[in-house]
Amino acid sequence: EVQLVETGGGLIQPGGSLRLSCAASGFTVSTNYMSWVRQAPGKGLEWVSVIYSGGSTFHADSVKGRFTISRDNSKNTLYLQMNSLRAEDTAVYFCTGGGDYGYWGQGILVTVSS
Amino acid sequence: DVVMTQSPLSLPVTLGQPASISCRSSQSLVYSDGNTYLNWFQQRPGQSPRRLIYKVSNRDSGVPDRFSGSGSGTDFTLKISRVEAEDVGVYYCMQGTHWPPTFGGGTKVEIK
Numbered sequence: 001e002v003q004l005v006e007t008g009g010g011l012i013q014p015g016g017s018l019r020l021s022c023a024a025s026g027f028t029v030s031t032n033y034m035s036w037v038r039q040a041p042g043k044g045l046e047w048v049s050v051i052y053s054g055g056s057t058f059h060a061d062s063v064k065g066r067f068t069i070s071r072d073n074s075k076n077t078l079y080l081q082m083n084s085l086r087a088e089d090t091a092v093y094f095c096t097g098g099g100d101y102g103y104w105g106q107g108i109l110v111t112v113s114s
Numbered sequence: 115d116v117v118m119t120q121s122p123l124s125l126p127v128t129l130g131q132p133a134s135i136s137c138r139s140s141q142s143l144v145y146s147d148g149n150t151y152l153n154w155f156q157q158r159p160g161q162s163p164r165r166l167i168y169k170v171s172n173r174d175s176g177v178p179d180r181f182s183g184s185g186s187g188t189d190f191t192l193k194i195s196r197v198e199a200e201d202v203g204v205y206y207c208m209q210g211t212h213w214p215p216t217f218g219g220g221t222k223v224e225i226k
Contacts, residue, residue, distance in 0.1 A: 035215075037163075044204075044206065044217055044218075044219050044220045045155075045163065045206055045208070045217040045220075046217070047214055047215045047216065047217070050215075058213075058214070060214055061214075094162055094163070096163075100151070100153065100165075100168050100169075100210060101153060101155075101163075101165055101208065101210075102165050102168070102174065104162040104163050104164065104165075105162060106162050107162050
């Protein structure tokens with residue numbers, strides 16, 4: 001059974017940093033493209049970042065230069081380093097992968113507020 | 115960015131009756147490899163999204179056959195042949211053909 005478990009969220013002040021983790025089981029992170037998608041409170045889904053099996057990474061314009069997606073193949077874990085956080089980054093962050101968004105984690109809440 | 119427009123925003127349905135959700139893209143979603151990367155997701159209250167349909171009309175494993183996807187080019191439809199109580203939630207279309215991937219705004223399905 002495939003499982004994606006996100007950790008690392010919480011309350012952070014504007015300008016601060018957080019690192020989200022997504023531990024995968026049941027499939028290999030490095031052989032699939034993996035993404036982060038977020039959902040602001042009461043809003044729809046917004047794609048954030050992707051890392052391909054070859055290691056290429058891409059980010060949405062709204063987070064470019066502030067967020068970095070990465071992975072640790074030995075831990076089969078995906079990460080999202082979030083710097084210079086803003087109030088508008090407040091959202092539930094989902095990791096997703098397994099081929100064209102086939103698998104999703106339960107999500108982790110990030111709240112940016114003073 | 116490709117804009118995905120869903121309608122209606124809200125869809126009250128009687129149990130056992132059919133439901134249909136439209137999704138239109140601002141550009142054709144046919145990719146250079148001939149595939150159309152259009153997915154449908156269901157998000158039940160308090161849950162994470164679940165993919166129902168990929169590449170327009172392919173149903174995911176475990177998805178009831180009352181769900182079906184169709185369409186081409188810029189116009190796509192998700193149909194539920196007979197709505198059940200467990201189908202309540204928000205449905206999203208998503209395109210993966212053009213960069214960056216984009217989602218529709220969602221359609222909330224509720225029981226009358």
